[in-house]
Structures are given as C-alpha cells and as structure tokens.
Amino acid sequence: MEAQVNKETCIGCGRCVTTSPEVFRMFKRKSAIRTDADYSMTNYVEMAAKNCPSKSISVNVVTPAADPD
Numbered sequence: 001m002e003a004q005v006n007k008e009t010c011i012g013c014g015r016c017v018t019t020s021p022e023v024f025r026m027f028k029r030k031s032a033i034r035t036d037a038d039y040s041m042t043n044y045v046e047m048a049a050k051n052c053p054s055k056s057i058s059v060n061v062v063t064p065a066a067d068p069d
C-alpha cells in the first residue's frame with residue numbers, strides 16, 4: 001500500500017493526520033506523507049482517503065507479484 005497527497009487541492013484541514021497519524025503529518029499547512037510511514041493500519045489509511053473533504057488522497061494497493069510457477 002502507498003498513499004499520495006495532492007498538495008494542490010489539500011485544504012490543510014488535518015483530518016487525515018487525526019485518522020491515520022502513522023502515515024500522514026502536516027507540513028507547511030498541507031498534509032504530507034511521513035518518511036517513516038507505517039501502512040500496517042490499512043483500514044485507517046483508506047478511511048483517511050475516503051473522508052478527505054477535498055478528495056486529495058489517493059491510495060494504491062500494491063499486490064504482490066504472482067508466483068512464477
């Protein structure tokens with residue numbers, strides 16, 4: 001899993017940081033992804049994206065490569 005924030009549309013409400021502080025932090029009044037982001041709380045990351053009022057968060061679920069058998 002990987003999240004991204006669109007800084008152009010983020011309104012800096014901080015809701016994502018409240019919901020998923022392991023992944024998001026505030027930087028210069030905008031949301032940013034922590035350099036040490038911990039994605040283990042998957043549900044909260046998805047909830048943060050879903051509840052973002054400006055729809056500025058995108059979440060990619062990285063699926064493991066198929067077993068080459």
Ligand code: SF4
Nearest residue numbers: 010011013014016052
């Ligand atoms: S919830 Fe959305 S608008 Fe609010 S700070 Fe996070 S990314 Fe920005």
